[in-house]
Amino acid sequence: MTELSGGPALPQERRLVTPIPGPKSQELLARKAATVANGVGTTLPVFVTRAGGGVLEDVDGNSLIDFGSGIAVTSVGNSAEAVVRRATEQLAAFTHTCFMVTPYEGYVEVCEQLAELTPGDHAKKSALFNSGAEAVENAVKIARAYTGRQAVVVFDHGYHGRTNLTMALTAKNMPYKHGFGPFAPEVYRVPLAYPFRWLTGADNCAEQAAAQAIDQITKQVGAENVAAIVIEPIAGEGGFIEPAKGFLPRIAQFARDNGIVFVADEIQTGFCRTGQWFACEDEGVVPDLITTAKGIAGGLPLAAVTGRAEIMDAAHAGGLGGTYGGNPVACAAALGSIETMRELDLNAKAKRIEEVMKGRLAALAEKFDIIGDVRGRGAMIAIELVKSGTREGAKTPNPEATAAVAKACHAEGLVVLTCGTYGNVLRFLPPLVIGEDLLTEGLDIIERAFGTL
Template sequence: MLDSVLGGPDLPQERKLVTAIPGPRSIALAGRRHAAVPAGLTSSAGVYAAAAGGGVIVDVDGNSFIDLGSGIAVTTVGNAARQVVARTSAQLNQFTHTCFLATPYEPYIEVAERLNGIAPGDHEKRTALFNTGSEALENAVKYARVATNRPAVVVFDHAFHGRSLLTMSMTAKNLPYKHGFGPFAPEVYRAPMAYPYRWPSGPENCAAEAFSQFAQLVDSQIGSDAVACVVVEPIQGEGGFIVPAEGFLTKVADFCRDRGIVFVADEVQTGIARTGAWFACEHEGIVPDLIATAKGLAGGLPLAAVTGRADIMDAAHPGGIGGTYSGNPVACAAALGVFDEIENGQLLTRAQAIGEILTRELKDIAASTDIIGEIRGRGAMIAAELVFPGTRTPHRDAVAELARYCHNNGVLTLTAGTFGNVLRFLPPLTIADNLLIEALGVLRDGFASL
């Protein structure tokens, strides 16, 4: 470990390689990991972190990488951000845990108040806190079921909602998330996603036809009076940053409202400033009944939330919702620090600016290659889908090769997509323009090397 390296915003913002990748210390840790950690827990990068902040991660060998992943959309405000560190440090000196169900505390209430205030809609709201996105979505379903007295849950193709039994059942992709882990939870139904790039009759027909198929599934196959909730990501994350065809989500939300179905927005990856708004559903003027958040909510500490209509959130009986660690006071303090960083740093605007840079540079790269099928996303959540030239056949190998090239040249990237053929970009909102452009220059060289 590089004990002299401090993380946070003061970390030198540079790409610097001082060893082969991975370096000797990372290789040694990989050996220890192999002996101590189960094989099912894999990592996309073969390097081990020593410090992080701003737009970089420094590994145990002293190599400094440009971070285009933010810990999978978690360190949105930057790693070890000042207000997050200050608030969590102060809370650690007071107490680390009492359990909100046993002896409650103010930071939990403060986080709930902040989320109630920023969530779309002028209706009365409530917020419950949990530990992970999976927990938040499980509890959103519980709230919907108890409020409607209905069992069924409707989700969509390409969705990712988590790894617990219920959320794994709600997730679409088999490998690596579901294979061998069944049987799955009952009463989960799947509708087509309005995926414009891959819609069979073309993007111009996507919204109307996908909605028609969704409505037919609910009304004719399940029965709308049996559906507790529809759960959808306003932009699908693991599915490949799929932005649904314009108008589709509005039609689905209106349909749910007409039939007394709870509309749940899974904003685990998209929420808390990632797309240039507090919530991605705001881009289409949608007001969900319930919103699930996690990832970017607490700057790297485990915290998740369900925020929604008071009548739905109050429907659960006393003691029916909760958890030992849910809404941990240190994680709540971190979330308050995140809110401070976003507001003081004008990070909603910054996310939009990052999106413009990402889109501009990727389009420029696309002009020199014939394997980028589509560039899509919102704000600092942009992806490129790769295909074989002249087709829409997924080009998974190219994505894997580009990710390796970037890692070996000091840029940490993430992949995604049902077909494994999507490069996704989730840089921290604190990354400097020059660093972001430098990273995309490495990516450009990677395309040239294919």
């Protein structure tokens, strides 16, 4: 049973009573096709009725193991007691006033928590929004207001959102950018330290990638023209790429030396996902601004920009905000989510998930030579698939095998996601509260899926 369920206890077990998807899900899928825009895709078309702990229950009565967490959102589970309790209390009190019209304490409390939890002991302020893309876009606005500059530097394999500006910041064309241009100007892309694919080897990656990035910024943009450098401490949609050690501190130092606002996009990595409150803590990097969303509020829409007070205050009064930004129910959920993370020490749980998953996946890599790389931190783990026999050679991406493994996992009742610039990465984002028995069973399913190739 789940200890975090907000309603009746949900059995923590995988249970398949129909093929996946079942007949009721297929009926709903037909209704979706009739009324929902085709551009809104679905990875696994099972329609969920209940969820909690490490499982999702669908309309057909199937119970699936969740290795997706709604893309790193439900880190505390889908129905954490503190999230449900606080959100329910707030829902009964009032649903909305608009903080820009008549404020409320919950918004301030979330900002206080962000000031305490984010890296650095400097004075900090925050502004709250609805989505990760909104947070990134507002971080750029704030950096431009503070510096009086326009250019923004981003990195290969980066993902930052689906608005016009954040599509420009995002590296991958399909499915995020294709056919949606023209995009916002003054965005410049430089190399990321991608150890598995660095041409001269992982040992040279950090130094050479940083040198190339800084050289391109200096020569092609001019450091004096750059308002912000925006980077994910671990690239998410790009393939769960953990930059080679030393790369992030070098880029952050370059930003500091040149009056550039260093923005850590921690939308997918933040709030215990990597075994630390924020991934940039791993190398002691203290960003000027940090963007958060996803795991912050246990599934309710909330996002934030948090940073140095003098930078955050650069925008004029009324220049930041939005009708729903920092909605009171979402703020209450965030306070419940943070309470749960503290009480259950979810950083420690994320580290245990890493220990279990990496051990099993490393053994799989020895067994199946199409697994080219096992990487990630905490409960943000991935394997990159290559053509058979190319692991130490050309490392040719293998998106076909990646799709086949994901499909086999789905059929057995395990929710897994794919990602990567080349579509060849399986990514695993289990809820941090998942039971170790479910974690192990999920890994067994993954191993069987490779055996079917």
